[in-house]
Amino acid sequence: MAKGVKMAGLMNEAISQLLVLQDRDSKATRLEAELESIDPEREKTRRESLQAQQVLEQAKQAQMQLEVRRKDLENEVESKKEQIRKYSQQQLETKKNEEYQALAREIEHVRKAISELEDQELELMEEQEAFKAKLAEASQVVDAAKASEAKLLSELDEREKNLGTELDELDEERETLAEAIDEKTLTHYERLLDTKGGRVVVGIDHGSCGGCHMKLQAQEIVNAKSGRERVACTNCGRLLYYTREMILANELED
Ligand SMILES: [Zn+2]
Structure with missing residues (x-):
């Protein structure tokens, strides 16, 4: 029970009952808002984990493309080597010096091309090596995101369960409290709650209404x-109470 209510000796009984009810109602409103924030939090952590996953997938794709390019170069080198073998064979078979020289030039030409291709291949392999670190990092980020997602999701499940229990308890308590209040007063209170939001049983503050501040x-x-x-x-129609200590309704929460 809120201490302020006990101190107010002269307080109208209906008002002190309503103050307790109002306290429970505002607590329920807070818990409901907290409950509603759980799903967006779930979505957020899922999204973060998914984004990390996408970064990793992109890195894997890029790595694969590098590998494809390297394989292409390798094949090109092989076919050029085959060409050289053919030219060499033709050199052995020819009896004309002029043709032999021409083939030698061709071979030299292809060798140069092979050397260039091999340089490109080396560069690609260096690029692949650098990419390995990137991939490892992205993979670590994914692991961390997944772990934190799992942890947070289980925390959120737990919080959701607890909030549900608390709200059920509050509901029951409210029902008991409401039963003890006369119907007219309760109806007045609930109508005010609909139109004014949370604080409808208010203290008198320096001679003014604690809700609308009218003298x-x-x-x-x-x-x-x-x-x-x-x-x-x-x-404003809000219900008023007076205490010597001038404790306002929002200070009555434990
Ligand atoms: Zn007022």
């Missing part, structure tokens, strides 16, 4: 002070 009539303050009847602000 109150002296008689309204006297009525609230006496605690004999339920007093509503003539401007």
Whole structure:
């Protein structure tokens, strides 16, 4: 039970009941908001994990393309070597010196081309080597993201379960509290709750309504002070209470 309610000796009974109800209602609202934030959090961690996965996939694709290019170069070198073998064979078979020389030039030409291809191949292999580190890093990021996703998801499941239990308990408590309040007062309170949002049972603050801050009539303050009847602000309709300590409704939360 909130301590402020006990201190208010002269407080109207309906008002002190409503203050407890209001406290439970605002707590339920907070818990519901927290519950609603869980799914977006789930989505966020799933998205992060998926993004890390995509980065890794792209790195793997790029690595594969490098490998394809290297294989192409390798094949090209092989076919050029085959060419040289053919020219060499033709050299052995020819009896004309002129043709022999021409073939020798061809062979020299192809050898040069092979050397260039092999240089390209070497560059590609260096690129592949550098890429290995990139791949390893991306793979680590994925592992970390997956681990943190799993951890967070299980935490969120747990939180969701606890919030559900707390809300069920609050629901039950609210029902009991509401049963003890007379119907007219409860209806007034609930109608206000619909239109004004959370804080509808408010203290009198320096002679003004704690909700809309309108200056109150002296008689309204006297009525609230006496605690004999339920007093509503003539401007906003919020239910008013007076305590010597001037504890406002939002300070009553434990
Ligand atoms: Zn007011």
